[in-house]
Amino acid sequence: MPKTNSKTIALILAVTLCTACSGSGSDSSGSGSSSTPTSSSSSAASSNACLASGRLVVSAVSDDGSHDGHAPENAVDSSFDRDSRWSSLGDGKILHLDMGTQATISEVKTSWLDADTRTAFYEVESSADNDNWSTLVANGQSNSTELFAVDSFDPVEARYVRIIGRGNSENTWNSLLEVEIHGCNGIEPISAQPSGAPLASTLDPGLPPSDNFDLSRWYISIPTDEDGNGRADNIKENELNDGYEQPDFFYTGADGGLVFRVGPTGFKTSTNTSYTRVELREMLRAGNTSISTQGVNRNNWVFGSAPASDRAAAGGVDGNMRATLAVNRVSTTGEAYQIGRVIVGQIHANDDEPIRLYYRKLPGNTNGSLYFAHELNGGDDIWHELIGSRSNSAPNPSDGVALNEQFSYEIDVEGNMLSVFIYRVGKETVSKTIDISSSGYDEGGQYMYFKAGAYNQNNSGEEDDYTQVTFYALEHSHQ
Structure with a gap:
């Protein structure tokens, strides 16, 4: 009998949750309205952040329609291979993430191509309705020493997250290896x-x-x-x-x-x-x-x-x-x-x-x-x-x-x-x-x-x- 992963999986995991999240987060009813945005690699800004944050499932991913063949789904495939990345040329290119349902999010992790030799610049925004967007990270920068750049913020209710690429310190390419959204509540329990x-x-x-x-x-x-x-x-x-x-x-x-x-x-x-x-x-x-x-x-x-x-x-x-x-x-x-x-x-x-x-x-x-x-x-x-x-x-x-x-x-x-x-x-x-x-x-x-x-x-x-x-x-x- 051939060995397949299906033989070893008997767990159905929707999302990793924490059970002690408090606070409703910032108002996301209008473009640009948000809690105070944080810079890359900051820690949680307040005591009401998800202390036991877990990774949330991304049910759909897309971009603004322009990439060089390194498609948006590469950014959520759990692979850090160079060829498994999302790449798009130009200032303001967008990677769009949909969690499928509203959840409380408190952290976004991004891993960028060649972060040890150049600095990627980006912004992170969230939305509950895919229409009105709030800024979560205004001046994000890749981390040269860690696998992920970690951006933490006060918990906010959202279904959609978008990464806005601003190029890098060498050129205007946006090359994202992986992105993870972390948070709690609001999603079907594990x-x-x-x-x-x-x-x-x-x-x-x-x-x-x-x-x-x-x-x-x-x-x-x-x-x-x-x-x-x-x-x-x-x-x-x-x-x-x-x-x-x-x-x-x-x-x-x-x-x-x-x-x-x-x-x-x-x-x-x-x-x-x-x-x-x-x-x-x-x-x-x-x-x-x-x-x-x-x-x-x-x-x-x-x-x-x-x-x-x-x-x-x-x-x-x-x-x-x-x-x-x-x-x-x-x-x-x-x-x-x-x-x-x-x-x-x-x-x-x-x-x-x-x-x-x-x-x-x-x-x-x-x-x-x-x-x-x-x-x-x-x-x-x-x-x-x-x-x-x-x-x-x-x-x-x-x-x-x-x-x-x-x-x-x-x-x-x-x-x-x-x-x-x-x-x-x-x-x-x-x-x-x-x-x-x-x-x-x-x-x-x-x-x-x-x-x-x-x-x-x-x-x-x-x-x-x-x-x-x-x-x-x-x-x-x-x-």
Whole structure:
């Protein structure tokens, strides 16, 4: 069976929202009326800005009818390739963006061709009705050191945004690689579809994991030691994506899901690790073993806040991982502080973890909690609760996630903003965004990779105790 992205997508995402936006923004009823415009690369101007702003979907894009063959849709295709740009010659050329419905916007990001050698000049305007326009950015300039020039402003209600090109410091060409609109509210909320016909039709219980999921950019750690090196075995990309399964730890379930099963004991990935895992590790090299697994190279990615040299050397910039899964079983024996907890997704850096996403269900509770740790580079963990409590004596969370209940998570990083979203059918999205600008991951030499699976956080349980997690969708992407 051919591997396609449709096998790994079970999430329907309309737009990333924040839930704490306030203020109605400026009046956009007449041309030129607006809140005070900001200059390029400014920060949010007031406390009522969207603090957890997410990228909004552009449903249609057009220009003023003149371009050199580099069409307007190139500016919203998530590609930073030189040939994937919108180019139009002349002062005042317009790129027109339609979000399809009215939303609160608070930030526009633009990435311009050759921003390291020349400065692009532009303006940004918004409109609710495509007739009356307000100025958001009056004197925008491209940023020579960052991937995006970021223009933030007081929240404003709009459906349409237009970028007005004013040429660049060398000539009157307007060459835009990518544009993103960020904001919140007013758009159909994010929803998850972790079960039902679309998913059931793509997962075949009679096939090995790699025929249901694209595993070409992952390897997996198994708590066995077949090569006798004293550490857990790592099954590399090509072997993993060629039908590999292990009946005790990693296999296709009766419903076609991807099963990760791990006990309290077994071989570990390193001497610094206390717990066993059956866990996928992102490998952007996709089987090209001439590329090292470690370092700022084409196998790993960096944050958008990393130095320009690291962004150029890495396999990706910023990252997004989405998964649909169910926790089938957690540990029930052992030390009280370890019982019932498992890590189901994380970002790993050189030595530390910018995020570890936990599920935990205590023996006396019917539902489990979800929370995450943000580990400072070379420092301590900072904990953030999403659903329920991480306490060793937590009461049953009424809005918690039960065993075998499918849910979806999304981990997203843009620059120094780290966001986590939890999606469940028929329930409100739960999200948390944190600023990690002081966490030390924007230093040179820091590289990242995603991990997903079952990282058992109990090494004190009885020998026959175990944790099991089943994934129904998994995808990862980078700029």
